[in-house]
Amino acid sequence: xxETLQTTPTPAEKAPRRGIRWSMVLLWAxxxxxxxxxxxxxxxxxxxxxxxxxxxxxxxxxxFDGYEWDTLPVANLSDxxxxxxxxxxxxxxxxxxxxETDTLEQAWLKYRDDGVVFLxxxxxxxxxxxxxxxxxxxxxxxxxxxxxxxxxQEYEITGVPETxxxxxxxxxxxxxxxxxxxQMLDTxxxxxxxx
Amino acid sequence: MADVYVNVPLKVQTLLNKxxxxxxxRKKSRLRWLFLALLLVLLPxxxxxxxxxxxxxEVNAVAKDVYCPVCESTPxxxxxxxxxxxxxxxxxTKLAEGQSRDEILEYFARQYGDGxxxxxxxxxxxxxxxxxxxxxxxxxxxxxxxxxLRGMRKPAPEAPAAPVSRPKAATGDxxxxxxxxxxxxxxxx
Numbered sequence: 001x002x003e004t005l006q007t008t009p010t011p012a013e014k015a016p017r018r019g020i021r022w023s024m025v026l027l028w029a030x031x032x033x034x035x036x037x038x039x040x041x042x043x044x045x046x047x048x049x050x051x052x053x054x055x056x057x058x059x060x061x062x063x064f065d066g067y068e069w070d071t072l073p074v075a076n077l078s079d080x081x082x083x084x085x086x087x088x089x090x091x092x093x094x095x096x097x098x099x100e101t102d103t104l105e106q107a108w109l110k111y112r113d114d115g116v117v118f119l120x121x122x123x124x125x126x127x128x129x130x131x132x133x134x135x136x137x138x139x140x141x142x143x144x145x146x147x148x149x150x151x152x153q154e155y156e157i158t159g160v161p162e163t164x165x166x167x168x169x170x171x172x173x174x175x176x177x178x179x180x181x182x183q184m185l186d187t188x189x190x191x192x193x194x195x
Numbered sequence: 196m197a198d199v200y201v202n203v204p205l206k207v208q209t210l211l212n213k214x215x216x217x218x219x220x221r222k223k224s225r226l227r228w229l230f231l232a233l234l235l236v237l238l239p240x241x242x243x244x245x246x247x248x249x250x251x252x253e254v255n256a257v258a259k260d261v262y263c264p265v266c267e268s269t270p271x272x273x274x275x276x277x278x279x280x281x282x283x284x285x286x287x288t289k290l291a292e293g294q295s296r297d298e299i300l301e302y303f304a305r306q307y308g309d310g311x312x313x314x315x316x317x318x319x320x321x322x323x324x325x326x327x328x329x330x331x332x333x334x335x336x337x338x339x340x341x342x343x344l345r346g347m348r349k350p351a352p353e354a355p356a357a358p359v360s361r362p363k364a365a366t367g368d369x370x371x372x373x374x375x376x377x378x379x380x381x382x383x384x
Contacts, residue, residue: 023338030335037328093277124264124307126281148308149264159265 049156052175056087056166057154061121061144064131069117069142077119078170084192085117085166086185089152091125092133094160100179101137107185108141114193121146123160167192249290257286257296260313261303270313 090097108118118141165174258271
C-alpha cells in the first residue's frame with residue numbers, strides 16, 4: 001500500500017515571497033560607502049605625527065643626480081636600519097635652512113665614517129633650485145626630492161627646516177623643529193651611536 | 196631748376212639730368228644699405244626679447260589652478276611666499292619651453308602630488324572621494340526621498356466593510372427575485 005506523504009505548508013511558506021528591493025539595497029550600499037569614507041577621512045585627519053619613541057615611518061627616495069647612498073640611486077629608510085639616521089627636511093626657498101646646511105655638512109663629514117646616515121629631503125622645492133642650493137653650499141651627503149610630498153605628509157612636518165633623529169632600531173629619538181646647531185648634533189649623534 | 200627745362204626736348208632733358216638720376220639711384224642704394232644695417236642691429240635685440248615672451252597673465256592662467264603645499268588654501272597666482280614665487284617661475288620656464296597647460300599640471304601632480312591641483316585628476320582616491328561618492332550620495336538621497344514620498348501617498352488600509360444586511364427581495368416571482376439578487380450582488384461587489 002502506497003501512502004503518499006503530503007506536507008502541509010507552513011504559514012511562512014504560504015506567504016507570498018517578496019522580491020529583492022534593489023532600490024533599498026542600493027540605498028544602503030550608498031549609505032555604507034559614504035560612512036566608510038567619512039570614517040577613513042576622520043582617521044586620516046586625526047592621525048598623529050610620528051613622535052619621539054615611535055618607529056619612524058618607512059619611505060623610499062630617489063636621490064638627486066650625483067647623489068647616492070651606499071652606491072644606490074634609490075633607497076628606503078628601512079635599508080638604513082642598524083645605522084643612526086639624521087633625516088633633514090629643507091627647501092631652497094627656506095631662509096632658516098641656510099643657517100644649518102653648512103653645520104649638517106660638517107657633521108656628516110665628521111660622523112660618516114662612524115656609520116651615521118645623513119639624508120636631506122627637499123620639500124615642495126623646484127628641482128633646479130634645489131640643485132643650485134646644494135652646489136652653493138657644497139653639500140655632499142645624500143639628498144632627494146620629496147616626490148608627491150609623500151614623505152613630508154607621512155611625517156606631518158610643520159615646516160622647514162625640520163630634522164628627525166632616528167636611532168639604529170628605526171626609533172625616533174628627537175625631533176628638531178627649526179634649525180639644528182653643532183652642539184645638538186654633537187650631543188645626539190654620539191648618543192645614538194652608543195646605544 | 197624747373198626753368199632750365201623750358202623748351203628743351205625730353206631726350207635732351209634726360210641727358211642733361213643723367214647726373215641727377217645717378218645721384219638719386221645712389222641715394223636709394225644708400226637708404227637700402229642703411230635699412231639693412233638697421234635690420235642687422237635690431238634683429239638680435241628682437242631675438243633676445245623673444246627669450247622671455249611669457250607674460251604674468253599666461254603664468255597666472257596656469258598658476259590659479261595650483262595650490263602650493265606650503266600655503267594650502269591660497270592659489271599659486273596670488274600666494275606671496277617665496278616657495279610659490281619659485282613655482283610660478285617654474286611654470287614660466289615650462290611655458291617658454293613650449294609645454295602645454297595640461298603637461299605642466301601633470302608635472303606638478305607627479306612632482307608634488309595630486310593634492311596641489313585645484314581639480315585633481317580622476318584616478319585613485321580622488322576618483323572615489325570626489326566623483327563616485329557624491330554621485331552615490333545624490334542617488335541615495337533621491338531614493339530616500341522617493342521612498343518617503345511613496346510612504347506619504349500610500350492610503351491607510353481600509354477596515355473591511357461590514358456586510359450590509361438587506362432584506363431579501365421577495366416579489367413572489369422567482370425569476371424577478373433571482374434578478375434582483377444578482378443586481379444586489381453586483382452592486383455589493
